[in-house]
Amino acid sequence: MANTSGGTGLQLRSTVKKDGILELSLTTIATPEPKPEEVIVRIDASPINPSDQGLLFAGADVSTAKASGRTDNPVVTASISPAVMKAMAGRLEQSLPVGNEGAGVVVQAGASPAAQALMGKTVAILGGAMYAQFRCIKASQCLVLPRGTTPAEGASCFVNPLTALGMIETMRAEGHSALVHTAAASNLGQMLNKICIKDGIGLLNIVRKREHVDVLKAIGAKHIVNSSGSTFIDDLTEALVATGATLAFDAIGGGRLASQILSCMEAAANRTAREYSRYGSTTHKQVYIYGGLDGGPTELVRNFGMAWGLGGWLLVPFLQKIGPEAAQKLRERVASEIKTTFASHYNKEVSLAESLRLEEIAIYGKKATGQKYLINPNKGLAH
C-alpha cells in the first residue's frame, strides 16, 4: 500500500466567474497528513449523480461548452445566463471541489486505533470533493464494505440508497401507507422498487416513456403509469385507488405533474367520501420535490381540496432529523445489500480528464435514465 505522505493528487474544480462563465478544470493538490482520527482514501469510483451536476455545472448552458487545455489537463468553459447568475452570488470566483460520494481503499491512516483499523480496507464515503485521486476523511465517516466488494460496486452507497430508504422512512413517519415516485425508471427508482418489493410496500411508479414501463416490469414493479400516455390521469387515479398512496416523491419539479398527482389523490380519496365538503376530502395529500429534472415553474391547479402539502425534500436534513443512530442503521442495511437491493448500474467509467471531454458531458449532462457515469479518479494514473 503506497504511503501518500508528501504526495499530491488531481482534483476536479468548478468555478463561476464574475462575468458569467463557468470554468471546469483539474488542479493538483497536496494530500494532507491525516490527523489521528482521519484516513486517506484513494478514490477509485465516484458516480456523477444529478445532485452532483448542480454544483458541477452551476446551471450553465452545457450546449455552449468549449474545451481548451491539454488532453490530460483539460479546461471546459460554458456560459451562465444572467437569471441563473443571480442564484450564484454565493459561489462567485470560488474554485469548488465536486462529487458527493465515492469508494476506494484506505491508503494511509492517522494514529488512532479506529483509523489504523481501516488500513487497506475498501470503504464508501460521503461528504463532497470525491472527484479527486485522494480524499482525507474522518475514520468514523467511512462505511466499510463487505469483503469482496469492489469500489465500483460500493461507489453509490449513500445518495441513492439512503434517499430511497429515506423516502420510505418519511412515508412511515408521516402516517402514509404507500408511495408514488416519479422519473421512476432511474437508478434510484429501480432501487426503490427492489426495496418496496422486498419489504412489501405499495409503490406507484410514474415514468415518462413507454420503454421505461418495460424496464420496471422486468424488475417486478407492480404499479406503473406512463405520464406521456393519453389515459394518464385515469390510469394514475386507478393506481392511487389500488395502492392507497397519499405521498409522492417527485424528481421532476417543474410543470403540472405534482398538481396532477395531488388532484388524482383527491379523486381517489373522494371515491369513498360519504358527504359533500366544499373544502375537499380530509385525507392529507403530500408531494415532496427532491429533484429538478424540469427546472421550470411548478404549476398548481388547486382542485384538490385544502388537505395538501408540497415541499422540498433533501437527504441531509432528513438524516439530521432522524439522528445518528437511525441513520447508521440505514447505512448498515445498504452495506449488507450492496450487491443486490442497492446495486447500481453505470453506462461508462471515465477518468477525471475524460469526464471533462465535451462528448462525454453531452451524454451525462442530460441526466437521462440509463446514462449514468462513474468517475475513476485514478484511472490510468500511477499510484
Next chain:
Amino acid sequence: MANTSGGTGLQLRSTVKKDGILELSLTTIATPEPKPEEVIVRIDASPINPSDQGLLFAGADVSTAKASGRTDNPVVTASISPAVMKAMAGRLEQSLPVGNEGAGVVVQAGASPAAQALMGKTVAILGGAMYAQFRCIKASQCLVLPRGTTPAEGASCFVNPLTALGMIETMRAEGHSALVHTAAASNLGQMLNKICIKDGIGLLNIVRKREHVDVLKAIGAKHIVNSSGSTFIDDLTEALVATGATLAFDAIGGGRLASQILSCMEAAANRTAREYSRYGSTTHKQVYIYGGLDGGPTELVRNFGMAWGLGGWLLVPFLQKIGPEAAQKLRERVASEIKTTFASHYNKEVSLAESLRLEEIAIYGKKATGQKYLINPNKGLAH
C-alpha cells in the same frame, strides 16, 4: 320569549342542478323540538364570509345571475362552467343550507340543566345552516357572549377570530417567530394586527392597494408592503429581514405571490449565510394557503432552495389537531375581547330576502376588503 314549538322559519338554500345551474332560494322549514341537550337559537346576525361564498355560489359566474320569484321569496339562478361542475359532483341536486357562524338569542331549551341555563342568553354559534331564522344546536356548542354584547357584535366570533388565533398558534407550534399575512387589510387581517400588537408578535402585512396601507397604518400596523408597488420584491425582502418571518398565511392562492414570498424569505435567510450551498439556505420557509381570492393556478418559480413547504390550511382541522381544551381557551379569549381585539365591521345589514337581491350579490360577491355583509335572518319578520 316566544316558544317556537311547532313553529317554522325561513332558511336560505343553495342547489347545484345537473344542468349546470345554481339556484338560490328561501325555504320554510319546521323548527325542531330540541332534545334535552339542545337549544333553539333565534339567529339575529350571521356574516357573509368568503368561506361561506364557496358553498353559497358553488363557483357559479355571478355576473350571469338572474332573479325571479316574489320580493319576499326570491329565487336567483346563475350558470356554472363545465370545468367547475366537475368539482360539484358531490353536491348535485342537493338543497344545501348555508352560513358557517352566527349569533342570536336562545328562545327554547331542552330539558337538561345545561340547555335550560342558556334560556334568554345571547350566544354565538358555529356549524353551518346559520342563514336561517332558527337554528337547533347542542348547548355545549354555544359560546355565551358577555353581558351587553349584541348578536351583531358577536356574529363573527369563530371564523375570523379563531383563524387569526390559529395562525399564531401554528406559528408557535412549528417554530417560527413572526408571520406574514396577505390580503392583510381584510377584517381578518385587521384582527390579526390587533392580536399581534397586543401580544408583541412580528407581523408583515402584504396588501394589494395603496389605500389598504393607510387602513393598516391607522390601526398601528408596523410592517406593511404593497404588492402593486414597483419596489415590492425589495420592500418584502427588507421587511422579512426586519421581522424574521419564515411563515406566511396567504388568502390569495393563485398567481406568483406565494412563490415571491418564499423567494424573498430565502434572500432574507441568505443575508446571514456563511458559505455557499447549492441547495439554498437551511432555514425552513413555509406558506399556507387558507383562501382562494385568486382561483387561478399557483405558480412556483423554485429559486428558494429545498427547505420550503406550501400547503392548505383550514380552521376546522387545526382545531381538531390542537384538541377541545386548547380550542376552548381560544374561544374564551375571543368572547372576552369581542368588542375590542375581535370586533368586526360590516358594510351593510340585510334580511335573508335582501341577501338574494342581484344588486347586493354584485357587491358582496366581490369579497372586496371593506365590503362585508351581515345577514339578519329575522329582520322585518315577526317572531
